[in-house]
Amino acid sequence: MNSIGTKIFETRKSRGLTQEELAELSKVNLRTIQRxxxxxxxxxxxxxxxxxxxxxxxxxxxxxxxxxxxxxSISSFIINAVFLILLNLLLMSIIGFLTLDSNANINSRIGALLLSFFIPLFIVLFSQKMNPLERLLKFGSGFLAYIVLLIIVQGLKDGFILGIRTGLYLCLILSIGTLYYGKALQKLMK
Known part of the structure; x- marks a missing residue:
């Protein structure tokens, strides 16, 4: 990428001007032009x-x-934000469907538990340079929102009981913990 100074230099040369001539024409100090x-x-x-x-x-x-x-940079920020929101909604939906669905059985709940660990673990593997708190906020905000939404929709007592009975809270806490402590888990596995 060309800097302003490089562009001025190239334009001045293409016009056949010296630095002194440019300084005189522009009424800008020669030393300023050089800098x-x-x-x-x-x-x-x-x-x-x-x-x-x-x-x-x-x-x-x-x-x-x-x-x-x-x-x-603004457009890339918007695209990243939309992608992260959609990713969080997808992750929430998968775990919620496998645990809260009326047809959910022990197999789907075990699948939800495994996905609650392995999906965040893969996110950790692909975001090694990211700070754990930043990773948790970007990829785990959907899980945190799900806990709050369940309590709001079902009420504090019923939401808490439903989350415990179906295993949803266990899955969400496992996902959040894996996102935050994923690097430490990775070091333990080595």
């Missing part, structure tokens, strides 16, 4: 305008790239 072209300084608005006027280019030539980068 900008050597990427020692980042020019401010008025300096960019003076240089752009002397080089006969639009100042948005330099700023449009920065705005585009900001736009890309």
């Amino acid at each position: 900008i072209e050597n990427n020692e300084n980042e020019p401010r608005g008025k300096t960019i305008d003076l240089i752009c006027n002397a080089l006969e280019i639009d100042s948005t030539y330099f700023t449009s790239k920065a705005e585009q980068k900001t736009s890309e």
